[in-house]
Amino acid sequence: MxxxxxxxxxxxxxxxxxxxxxxxxxxxxxxxxxxxxxxxxxxxxxxxxxxxxxxxxxxxxxxxxxxxxxxxxxxxxxxxGSRCNPDPVQQAFIAEQAAQCGYCLNGMIISTKALLNRTPHPSEADVIEALRFNLCRCGAHIEIMRAAMRAAGHLVGAANR
Missing domain, CATH: 3.10.20.30 (Beta-grasp domain)
Known part of the structure; x- marks a missing residue:
C-alpha cells in the first residue's frame, strides 16, 4: 500500500x-x-x-x-493523566502496587478505564469480565483486581495488606 x-x-x-x-x-x-x-x-x-x-x-x-x-x-x-495528576484509575493501580514487571499494566488500566466509562459502578463480576482478556504472566492478579475495584469506588483508604 x-x-x-x-x-x-x-x-x-x-x-x-x-x-x-x-x-x-x-x-x-x-x-x-x-x-x-x-x-x-x-x-x-x-x-x-x-x-x-x-x-x-x-x-x-x-x-x-x-x-x-x-x-x-x-x-x-x-x-x-500525568505523573503529578494521574487519572483515578492510574492512582488506584499505584495505591494497590498492582504491578510486578508492569508489562500488562497498560492494558489493565485502559480496560479498567473503558469499563468505568460504560459502567461507572461495576460489580466484581463486571471487573473480572472486563479484564479477562488481558494477560498478566507475573501473577499480580490479586493486586490488579484490588486496583480495579478501588478505581470503581469499592475500596477506599490505604491498601489493606
Whole structure:
C-alpha cells in the first residue's frame, strides 16, 4: 500500500502521519508519536498489552489499521493523566502496587478505564469480565483486581495488606 498523510487525534492533539493506511496503530503510536504506554505483546490482539481507548472503548492497537482511526478520539496511557495528576484509575493501580514487571499494566488500566466509562459502578463480576482478556504472566492478579475495584469506588483508604 502506498503512503499518504493520515490525520489522527491522539491524546487531544492532532497529528498528521505519513504512513500506509494499513499500518497498525500501535506502530504509529510507538514509533512516530513516541508514546510507549501501549506495548507490543502478541501482535494478534489477544494479550491486551497494546490497548488504547478509541472513542472511550478499549481497542487493541496492534491489529487496528490507522485508516480506521481517522476522525476518532484515541487516548493512550499517557493521555489519561500525568505523573503529578494521574487519572483515578492510574492512582488506584499505584495505591494497590498492582504491578510486578508492569508489562500488562497498560492494558489493565485502559480496560479498567473503558469499563468505568460504560459502567461507572461495576460489580466484581463486571471487573473480572472486563479484564479477562488481558494477560498478566507475573501473577499480580490479586493486586490488579484490588486496583480495579478501588478505581470503581469499592475500596477506599490505604491498601489493606
Amino acid at each position: 502506498t503512503q499518504s498523510t493520515i490525520r489522527l487525534t491522539v491524546n487531544g492533539r492532532i497529528h498528521d502521519i505519513d504512513a500506509a493506511a494499513d499500518t497498525a496503530l500501535l506502530y504509529v503510536l510507538r514509533n512516530d508519536l513516541e508514546l510507549n504506554g501501549p506495548k507490543y505483546g502478541c501482535g494478534l490482539g489477544e494479550c491486551g498489552a497494546c490497548a488504547v481507548l478509541i472513542d472511550g472503548v478499549a481497542a487493541r492497537a496492534c491489529v487496528i489499521p490507522i485508516e480506521g482511526c481517522v476522525g476518532r478520539d484515541i487516548v493512550t496511557l499517557e493521555g489519561l
